Amino acid sequence: MNIGQAAKASGVSAKMIRYYESIGLIPAAGRTASGYRVYGQTEVQILRFIRRARDLGFSVEKIEELLALWRDRSRHSADVKHIATTQIAELQDRIAGMQAMVDTLRHLADACCGDDRPDCPILADLEQGTGVTKH
Amino acid sequence: MNIGQAAKASGVSAKMIRYYESIGLIPAAGRTASGYRVYGQTEVQILRFIRRARDLGFSVEKIEELLALWRDRSRHSADVKHIATTQIAELQDRIAGMQAMVDTLRHLADACCGDDRPDCPILADLEQGTGVTKH
DNA sequence: GATAGGCCTTCCCATCATGGGAAGGTCAAG
DNA sequence: CTTGACCTTCCCATGATGGGAAGGCCTATC
Numbered sequence: 539m540n541i542g543q544a545a546k547a548s549g550v551s552a553k554m555i556r557y558y559e560s561i562g563l564i565p566a567a568g569r570t571a572s573g574y575r576v577y578g579q580t581e582v583q584i585l586r587f588i589r590r591a592r593d594l595g596f597s598v599e600k601i602e603e604l605l606a607l608w609r610d611r612s613r614h615s616a617d618v619k620h621i622a623t624t625q626i627a628e629l630q631d632r633i634a635g636m637q638a639m640v641d642t643l644r645h646l647a648d649a650c651c652g653d654d655r656p657d658c659p660i661l662a663d664l665e666q667g668t669g670v671t672k673h
Numbered sequence: 674m675n676i677g678q679a680a681k682a683s684g685v686s687a688k689m690i691r692y693y694e695s696i697g698l699i700p701a702a703g704r705t706a707s708g709y710r711v712y713g714q715t716e717v718q719i720l721r722f723i724r725r726a727r728d729l730g731f732s733v734e735k736i737e738e739l740l741a742l743w744r745d746r747s748r749h750s751a752d753v754k755h756i757a758t759t760q761i762a763e764l765q766d767r768i769a770g771m772q773a774m775v776d777t778l779r780h781l782a783d784a785c786c787g788d789d790r791p792d793c794p795i796l797a798d799l800e801q802g803t804g805v806t807k808h
Numbered sequence: 809g810a811t812a813g814g815c816c817t818t819c820c821c822a823t824c825a826t827g828g829g830a831a832g833g834t835c836a837a838g
Numbered sequence: 839c840t841t842g843a844c845c846t847t848c849c850c851a852t853g854a855t856g857g858g859a860a861g862g863c864c865t866a867t868c
């Protein structure tokens with residue numbers, strides 16, 4: 539299988555497959571005599587694993603750990619769970635930060651009449667930069 | 674006022690002030706004879722505006738629009754409100770995406786006993802890459 | 809007036825994961 | 839043998855930010 543076919547089969551772009559190889563996330567693929575990378579089902583499965591982990595928001599660094607645990611048949615599921623719960627916590631932190639932005643923006647937008655007059659509490663808030671949101 | 678003082682007064686780092694100038698988000702600051710950038714209250718206020726907008730998650734591109742509206746005394750508040758509501762929608766999209774990740778991860782983590790045995794539904798999910806989450 | 813150290817300047821590099829594109833080689837079908 | 843679709847490597851760009859080097863400036867202290 540060439541890289542393009544592996545890309546289609548795994549959902550990881552050819553560009554990213556080469557990138558993952560270059561940073562050592564995946565082992566260097568085999569090559570044909572003319573230098574084309576060759577992939578089999580095993581490699582595609584690894585790529586799908588990576589793809590799925592990316593979809594769950596894991597960084598490449600975390601994926602490296604997950605792959606190591608995946609390969610380690612004597613792993614402790616506690617280690618995997620720990621990575622997952624850490625990831626959950628990080629995501630929730632970011633969600634909370636963004637939700638706070640949404641709340642503030644919603645508050646300001648609700649206070650803005652949104653017509654052709656120039657008066658705008660949104661700009662007023664940005665202008666004074668106090669961040670007062672008075673929920 | 675030198676750039677360091679403007680940085681402290683505005684909450685925007687000196688690095689970022691220079692960057693914002695380089696990309697044209699703010700006009701080039703005045704200079705002393707020896708080349709130091711000089712800032713006054715007006716500039717600090719603009720920087721605070723930018724800082725606050727960044728805190729609300731606006732991209733530099735959006736901030737450019739907001740600054741233009743801010744400077745335009747004949748603006749329509751509807752235009753400002755539109756930018757804000759678009760921003761709210763974008764944030765909510767991203768929140769929804771991350772929340773979906775959290776939900777999936779929570780589901781998987783809950784199913785993982787998290788002890789010293791190797792069996793782990795989290796890895797199993799990544800392995801098959803189906804993304805089946807069965808809520 | 810000299811010296812120290814704290815500020816300023818520009819310039820380059822790094823992040824993180826991803827894509828774009830150029831220049832050139834390979835392969836398969838017609 | 840040509841054509842077009844693929845592959846290779848290499849370089850550049852993203853967005854917003856920080857780090858750091860090399861060198862100049864300013865102020866306070868001696």
